[in-house]
Ligand code: NAI
């Protein structure tokens with residue numbers, strides 16, 4: 168029998184064999200949830216995350232699926248629901264960057280990022296909501312019918328030169344999340360985003376892996392440290408739990424103050 172604020176709940180985390188998704192999956196497991204570790208490549212690493220969750224006393228399984236493909240997303244949800252009966256928590260985390268100067272950006276670079284970061288979240292949110300509605304509230308598990316957490320970014324509000332595809336996808340995630348939240352609240356489904364600042368993961372290694380890059384990055388972070396996946400994971404556990412029951416349609420910035428416009432500490 169699992170313990171913790173998420174005891175008995177069933178979670179699916181996309182892109183959970185790396186970086187933030189891995190941290191979130193492990194933390195949800197530590198909080199008592201069973202966790203599906205979704206991955207698109209890197210099966211060995213996905214199995215390691217599954218083992219880490221199991222060694223902490225929760226159940227876990229890895230499922231291969233490309234979140235940008237409708238048939239694969241539907242097959243993943245079916246596999247999870249067949250195995251565990253339902254889903255209580257979705258963390259739509261999988262994301263990519265394909266950076267380029269605007270005038271050099273190809274349609275492929277644009278479309279790939281939109282497909283994974285925005286359409287991928289739409290497909291996963293829709294499948295989760297369908298199941299939450301089918302099942303309704305199980306008061307033994309949670310006072311809501313289900314929780315969705317979208318992994319957005321500070322770039323849902325901070326424009327980002329050289330990353331037009333990425334910033335646009337995250338701006339889209341914000342409006343998608345709010346619109347789903349507005350529509351689903353009456354069904355007692357909570358939908359929120361986490362908007363991380365700079366978290367040290369494989370997606371942004373070149374932004375922090377030399378002393379020069381790190382110094383430049385710290386100029387953008389008033390709190391003067393680069394974030395860790397655990398910083399995001401703690402917020403995710405709280406948003407998934409009944410401790411945040413009255414919160415829906417909100418984006419929580421976990422960014423060390425990156426959205427405080429640190430350039431305005433002087434000047435302006
Ligand atoms: P990461 O590169 O370590 O992890 C991304 C994960 O998504 C990987 O597991 C990757 O295999 C998976 N993925 C990519 N395409 C996929 C697909 N089509 N289907 C299924 N999985 C797929 O990067 P990180 O940093 O952990 O990123 C996770 C999320 O956090 C992304 O949505 C990213 O935009 C967001 N984020 C990251 C920040 C950072 O500073 N690291 C800051 C703000 C947001």
Ligand code: BGC
Pocket residue numbers: 264319320321322363364365366370371374
């Ligand atoms: C990006 C990272 C970047 C961070 C802060 C994230 O959304 O994926 O590459 O370091 O925002 O700019």
